[in-house]
Amino acid sequence: MSETSPRLRAVLEGIPTYKPGKPAAAGGPASFKLSSNENPYPPLPGVMESALAAAGTLNRYPDMAATELMNELSERFAVPVSHLATGTGSVGVAQQLLQITAGPGDEVIYPWRSFEAYPIVVRISGAAAVEIPLTPEETHDFDAMADAITERTRLIFVCNPNNPTGTVAHRDELERFLDRVPGDVLVVLDEAYREFNRDLDVPDGIDLYRDRPNVCVLRTFSKAYGLAGLRIGFAIAHEPVATGLRKTAVPFGVSQLAQDAAVASLRSEDELLDRVASLVTERARVVEALRAQGWTVPETQANFVWLRLGERTTDFAEACARAGVVVRPFAGEGVRTTVAEVEANDLFLKAAEKFRQEL
Numbered sequence: 527m528s529e530t531s532p533r534l535r536a537v538l539e540g541i542p543t544y545k546p547g548k549p550a551a552a553g554g555p556a557s558f559k560l561s562s563n564e565n566p567y568p569p570l571p572g573v574m575e576s577a578l579a580a581a582g583t584l585n586r587y588p589d590m591a592a593t594e595l596m597n598e599l600s601e602r603f604a605v606p607v608s609h610l611a612t613g614t615g616s617v618g619v620a621q622q623l624l625q626i627t628a629g630p631g632d633e634v635i636y637p638w639r640s641f642e643a644y645p646i647v648v649r650i651s652g653a654a655a656v657e658i659p660l661t662p663e664e665t666h667d668f669d670a671m672a673d674a675i676t677e678r679t680r681l682i683f684v685c686n687p688n689n690p691t692g693t694v695a696h697r698d699e700l701e702r703f704l705d706r707v708p709g710d711v712l713v714v715l716d717e718a719y720r721e722f723n724r725d726l727d728v729p730d731g732i733d734l735y736r737d738r739p740n741v742c743v744l745r746t747f748s749k750a751y752g753l754a755g756l757r758i759g760f761a762i763a764h765e766p767v768a769t770g771l772r773k774t775a776v777p778f779g780v781s782q783l784a785q786d787a788a789v790a791s792l793r794s795e796d797e798l799l800d801r802v803a804s805l806v807t808e809r810a811r812v813v814e815a816l817r818a819q820g821w822t823v824p825e826t827q828a829n830f831v832w833l834r835l836g837e838r839t840t841d842f843a844e845a846c847a848r849a850g851v852v853v854r855p856f857a858g859e860g861v862r863t864t865v866a867e868v869e870a871n872d873l874f875l876k877a878a879e880k881f882r883q884e885l
């Protein structure tokens with residue numbers, strides 16, 4: 527066998543592999559996975575039926591143009607089909623956005639800490655990652671983000687609500703920021719958790735996109751719509767961004783199961799949004815209980831809560847695991863916990879209370 531191995535791009539050396547949230551432990555005491563911001567509810571019967579019907583055509587390639595879904599989204603959001611593009615989860619679309627905008631020598635700005643896929647997709651593109659620390663209130667530092675723009679900046683991520691803090695950007699600050707971004711720099715408004723927001727001062731990214739050709743909105747069916755396992759997300763953007771996304775899509779990457787389940791979900795939106803409302807109610811209960819225990823919890827508008835535990839992060843996550851809930855630690859920084867079914871939230875609250883008492 528040859529001693530040499532294929533030469534890979536040097537950028538790969540510095541790229542961390544995406545770490546999925548840990549699964550719940552098999553067997554043993556009750557164990558809940560609160561580490562990936564998934565929806566705890568199973569698919570609605572209608573959604574399941576349409577996915578199962580699509581399973582009968584697995585010998586065929588899916589509709590590459592996702593025609594039915596595009597038409598549904600176009601109507602739902604009052605945007606032309608030519609401004610829509612789907613992908614294998616919104617993270618797949620995010621990767622395509624990098625492919626069409628940035629490469630070696632370019633820069634991409636994003637808040638940090640934020641969604642852990644940003645550094646990965648940016649570095650894969652070969653562009654330099656420019657990470658702008660969150661403010662002490664755990665929100666985007668828009669002044670610092672705007673100040674960081676250079677001739678080389680090609681793309682900026684805004685995560686609203688932000689993962690993992692749950693904090694939001696308000697209309698006035700976001701508009702002021704967008705006004706400072708040159709028209710040839712793409713701003714991606716990642717709204718994966720949009721449906722969980724109840725703060726009326728948070729703008730709908732789609733309103734901001736309409737008269738700003740450099741704004742792209744990312745949405746997903748993975749969270750509120752509960753289809754994480756089917757890998758389907760979409761972007762709303764003007765041309766030529768949307769056209770570029772269609773060019774870079776993996777051919778037939780979005781399965782017919784995913785397309786049909788997404789259409790059925792949009793048609794079952796009232797029921798799905800009722801479930802979101804229950805999770806929002808649970809979120810308020812969890813935040814209130816944590817604060818009553820003495821924790822500092824940033825205001826969250828997503829389906830998770832953030833505790834900045836610093837050095838105690840790993841210990842806290844281990845204590846939760848022992849109590850039957852798997853949370854998401856970011857070592858040395860904090861823990862993100864998904865708001866899920868009542869029983870899981872109760873176990874988490876109990877573990878948090880015990881940990882606090884033992885401090």
Ligand SMILES: Cc1ncc(COP(=O)(O)O)c(C=O)c1O
Pocket residue numbers: 562563614615616617618641685688689716718745746747748754757758759
């Ligand atoms: C902020 C944010 N954007 C995008 C995604 C990706 O979701 P998906 O690829 O499942 O659509 C996630 C998932 O955790 C997220 O937190």
